[in-house]
Amino acid sequence: MADALTLTAPGPEGQPREVRLTSPGKVVWPATEHGGAITKADLAAYLTAVAEPLVRGLADRPVTLQRVRDGIEGEIFYSKNPPKGVPEWVRTTMVTYPSGRRHPQLVVDELAGVLWAAQMGTVTFHPWPVRTGDNDHPDEIRIDLDPQPGRVYADVVEAARGLREVMVEAGLTPFVKTTGSRGVHVFAAVAPRLEFLEVRHAVIGLARELERRMPDLVTTAWWKEERGERIFVDFNQATRDRTLAAAWSPRVLPGGPVSVPLTWDQLDEVGPGELTVRTVPAWLREHGDPWADLHAAPAQVDGAHALWEADVERGLGELSFPPDHPKMPGEPPRVQPSKKVAEHWDEQGNRVGDGERRQAEAD
Known part of the structure; x- marks a missing residue:
């Protein structure tokens, strides 16, 4: 294969754009027992084949790039700042x-x-759940169902x-896709009216209601030691700066799996391992x-947020935030339950003595 390829893509006003793809024969996904190696050129061909729905899910959103050096078995990293050499038209x-x-x-x-992102080693695209006209008010609810070991x-x-069922009862229209791994992502389009924290609370409301209905199957427990073999409803994917793989995006996993939108009927008909860069x-x-009309009729978040408010009235409060997030009011202690010593923490989830220590450091 040539040392470089020149790829042509449609541009504005009918003017094509050219993108140079170097090292097109470089292996991104090594061969497995299910198929041969997938190269950088193969990845570019895949992205071209799914361009319309993929771009529909990415366009007008901030996007984090999950990139690799030397394929998925090499270094894997995320680009949030624009990489060097961004074309002037991006x-x-x-x-x-x-x-x-x-x-x-x-x-x-x-x-x-x-x-161009593929040329820079991007495998997975992670769009934010906001539009560029308002990067503080999500227009999508996104929920990750993460199976723990022991679940199929x-x-x-x-x-x-x-x-x-819970989401429909709350006035939402849920759409589903594979994750490209063992789980499932469920999305719903919403009017961009509430800020990230409020949308996260709405997701917690949905998650807790599902947990009540399926206590042996699902859990909202943040700490893995408390989840057992249940499926974790990852409410923190609704937190600011948390993203999920885009619909139709490949994943940095063996075999070149893809996160693929399905109808609810198809969810029973196809296993996630069948949907790869080769087959999609x-x-x-x-x-x-099946996601072409995801944003045709955005719903209001009120019904889901009402579940949160009802739980607060029952005495259920804030749940844990990701560890790199600033400590939030009412958040539980950031310590594994098995390592927690009760007298070392106050009712707000702060370690006793931390206030005095921070004040001493400030002085």
Whole structure:
């Protein structure tokens, strides 16, 4: 294969864009017992084949790039700041992180931008659940159903169907996709009216209601030691700066799996291991994109948020935030339950003495 390829993609006003793909024969996914190696050129061909639905899910959103050096068996890292050499026709948008820090993040609005990202080693695209006109108010609810060891995919499907019922009762229209791994992602389009924290609370409301209905199958326990073999409803994917793999995006996992939107009927018909960079283009041609109308009729978050408010009245409060997030009011102690010594923590989840220590450091 040539040392470089020149790829052509549609541009604005009918003017094509050219993207140079170097080392097209470089292996991204090594061969497995299920198929041969997948190269950088193969990845570019896949992205071109799914360009329309992939870009639909990425466009007008801040996007984090999950990149690799020397394929998925080499270094894996995330690009939040725009990498060096961004083409002048790729735009950025300013985002605010949980720490309050702000910086520009890439926006991938067209196939040429997708191909350029692939040239830079990108495998998985992680769009934020916001539009660039308002990066503080999500327009999507996103829930990750994460099976713990001991659970099989059929269990995740059962949990997803239960979650669907809860979401519909709350006034939402849920859409489902594979994660490209063992779990399932459930999305719903919402009016961008509430800030991240409020949307996260709405997701917690949904998660707790599902846990009440399926206590032996699902859990909202943040600490792994408390989950057992249940499926974790990952409410923290609704936290600012947390993202999920885009629909139709490949994953940094052996065999080149893809996160694929499905109809609810298809969820029982296909296993996630069947949907790869090799097989998905034909799947898309045959079945189309079941997420094409995801944003046709955005719902209100009120019904889901009311579940949170009802739980607060019952005495249920805040749940743990990711460890790199600033400590939040009412958050439980950031210590494994098995290592927690009760008298070392106050009712707000702060370690006793931390206030005095911080004041001493400030002085």
